[in-house]
Amino acid sequence: MSLQQINSCQSLPAHSQQQRFSKRPLKAPGAATIDAPSAATSSQKTLPKYCEHIYKTVRRPTRTIMVGKVPIGSEHPVALQTMTTTDTRNIAATVEQVKRCADAGADIVRITVQGKKEAYACHEIREQLFKDRYDTPLVADIHFQPAVAMLVADAFEKIRINPGNFADGRKTFKTITYEDPADFVAEQEIIRELFTPLVEKCKSLGRAMRIGTNHGSLSARILSYYGDTPRGMVESAFEFANICRDHDYHNFLFSMKASNPLVMVQAYRLLSEEMYAHKWDYPLHLGVTEAGEGEDGRMKSAIGIGSLLMDGLGDTIRISLTEDPELEIVPGRQLRNMAADACRCGLGVEPFQERWRDSHDYARRVTRLPEQKDGDVVDYRGLLHRDGSVLSALSMQDLEAAEGTYKRLGAKLVVGMPFKDIATSDTLLMPTVPSRDDAAGRRALKRLQDVGVHVIAPAGELRRDNLPHAVALMPLREAVAAHRSPEGLQLPEGSGRLVVSIDGTESEDEVAALQSTGAVMALLNTAEGVSRVHASRRVFDWLRTHEDDTPIIHHKVFSTGMSREEMAIVLGTEAGALLVDGLGDGALVECEGEDVGFLRTLAFGLLQGCRLRNTKTEYVSCPSCGRTLFDLQEVTEQIRVRTGHLPGVSIAIMGCIVNGPGEMADADFGYVGGAPGKIDLYVGKEVGGAPAHPSAPTECL
Structure with a gap:
């Protein structure tokens, strides 16, 4: 182009x-x-x-x-x-x-x-x-x-x-x-x-x-x-x-x-x-x-x-x-x-020649989604979502209150049993798995696996306490070394797939070896002191050079005590800077002590903000100014309450006509202050009928 x-x-x-x-x-x-x-x-x-x-x-x-x-x-x-x-x-x-x-x-x-x-x-x-x-x-x-x-x-x-x-x-x-x-x-x-x-x-x-x-x-x-x-x-x-x-x-x-x-x-x-x-x-x-x-x-x-x-x-x-x-x-x-x-701090990485990223034209990196193999007992295709995936990390404590955890993962409950919904986490990361004698914990995970929510756990954990159909996680360097050993790469018993972790400090040769491991995805969580944006760009450039189409999930671990507002700012900056260039296939957000439901919602918000996966109503609302012809905050909240259940629908709420008709170009519907006491309702770019009265915005819309 x-x-x-x-x-x-x-x-x-x-x-x-x-x-x-x-x-x-x-x-x-x-x-x-x-x-x-x-x-x-x-x-x-x-x-x-x-x-x-x-x-x-x-x-x-x-x-x-x-x-x-x-x-x-x-x-x-x-x-x-x-x-x-x-x-x-x-x-x-x-x-x-x-x-x-x-x-x-x-x-x-x-x-x-x-x-x-x-x-x-x-x-x-x-x-x-x-x-x-x-x-x-x-x-x-x-x-x-x-x-x-x-x-x-x-x-x-x-x-x-x-x-x-x-x-x-x-x-x-x-x-x-x-x-x-x-x-x-x-x-x-x-x-x-x-x-x-x-x-x-x-x-x-x-x-x-x-x-x-x-x-x-x-x-x-x-x-x-x-x-x-x-x-x-x-x-x-x-x-x-x-x-x-x-x-x-x-x-x-x-x-x-x-x-x-x-x-x-x-x-x-x-x-x-x-x-x-x-x-x-x-x-x-x-x-x-x-x-x-x-x-x-x-x-x-x-x-x-x-x-x-x-x-x-x-x-x-x-x-x-x-x-x-x-x-x-x-x-x-x-x-x-x-x-x-x-x-x-001079945050960055060693100089490298960028060969593939197009700073002008958004084109999402082409990747290979997990496929079924002969003999598979479970459907591994659900590990990732084609429009961008959200993974959630669970602790053993989360499994103790299973029904509450199902809800926080975005699942629907029917008689206490979970079912996947539009914004349910696609896959779980379990740093520790329930022991063989922890029947309740294993039952909680199996119910999620039965409805297509997969579980990733460290290979060492799965060798110690085998969890049927779980996906093994290994650091890239360890997986490559095992692959090159005389014995070859051996997955834990019952584990049908491999996921690797990358920290951004790997060499080009190490990244080039990723595809040989057969991993279905890689979790990219940059090491302390490494610039996530720049190190990740380098990894993606190397992957493209070596024609590796392994999906990459942006894995962000926040320190305890960080405010939710700051988490949104940091995640949007660090992962968003990559996703706006089509680099990445999803997000996994962790923070010890933070609500799993909030972290899941934050990850879905990142994907929607980067125009990937749409899981909730999109609102394009202006910040208000002296031109605003109605109480923008109040009207926005009224509309949100009435329309928040419509994922895939975009609604623009604009205080006046300065940017209104233009910035709502992507919106399905628009609520725009047209003149004092008058609200113009839009369907797409067209005004839909007579002006509405601002006293009843939600009904009119």
Whole structure:
């Protein structure tokens, strides 16, 4: 797939594709445009540089821009941002919320500015905060209104503009046909005419600017020419950046936000690659839009933001949660600290040449699922799920209360007996197995095995206390040594399959020997002090080089005492950074003393956040702002209560029309604030009938 045909979550209509021209590449003169075939093909690839190193975390060098007193750039800590949810015209409420955010640790606070009334209110907000001795820089969030941006630039330290609607207005899905590419380029003059006054004003006042492209609000012009793609997002931002540069204004940064973490990651990588090619060094603001709330919102944010931070990309971040804005700071700080620790410790592995991973195009690694053999008594095909597997670790204590454990594993109970459900753990890991005289423990496991939940246990345990049909677990090095011994690899009696464990410190020769062991999967749990992201990339690269299609499960063991919120952040960052590239076939999450049900749910949340296995209703809910036309948190909870039983269904809950119709492109249904007192209900991208009244959201939806 060519770089000009970057993977999209939304294809163009056929007639529109036929009208597209060869696009003007963003590449700087002399920079090569490399064809990047799918990871499923046999061709090695050399892609342009998008980060400093693929084998360790090193921040991409960026210039310092000033947002009031706050410096943003690679020489400074990653700045934390959030956004108010109050009505901007309610000056007192907005001032108090900014104070709470600042007290919580926000470096910068953004405020929505819809019109002139809000712009005038911003002057009073800024003045009152100064009086109260709060000098936290404020950002004006501008959509649709160039004139409003000019007004508020006198008060706030930074202006955020959205290239998708600064000149083009409200989002439409109209397809524009350009008979001549020159017509597309000519329309840039309209943008230049509207945008130049703001550039000149920001330059004269020392204001900063964010050129913030949103996947959900690309203009009809960009959509028609580039499609709903990362390429379109980058091209849209570059049009505005070139105007800034033409006026020698450089106090700006970029963002490439999307509600789909895979699209978001691809867009930022492409943007960074283009800046390397152009020798630009503008900072990056990272964010996943409409991430949602709770562990799911933190997980989705970590998958997108954390993945990029581990590549050294990102100079300021905002976690967009459907919660009070000050609550976004803690997970943001956790992500920042993870990235800072990785940079400070030089976290990574020995340099290696990456030959297969495609940073532009998502293609899940092709693997070989377990198959049946002649003489098999049980069906081993259920060890793994084709859309991504969740494994759960059980202790002997868990088996003592069998019915409760069945429920925590996601099984249905019928007269006390377990049955697999849509979100039941696929396979269990038992570090210790019940002894032969522990009838209750063995009965509890057999009931799970009888309904297709398999059991993995260390080979030594199974030799000591044989458990019929269990799967033996051995470290890779031990399994390879046994395979090469005169006796060969001997599995414990009654064990029909082998699983190996990998810790990321193996050599290429050792990884190359994996396939010879006949293992049906490998559990990848990196050793202490080894970077999971970089070591795992190396393992996957070696596997691909040696044409090994063994499934790999990301195995994460958390230390006791870590909060659930932090677990979501760490798992989303470390495993999500790999799954967004199609590297991995599932997750096993362990934490001594933590509820097995929570750990299972966390693993399923990771898979769903990475667009793998869908086991619960998907909510795309915006974080609320001053534009929100209803109580977003309350309505979201009402809808969640009524629709939480619909796995496979995606519901978008959007406070207004700025991103609503666009970011809900993947949603089956949408609930969008269309105007004060009116709610637009969507089926796909189409408004479904008359506007609904916000007093009865769940019934209307």
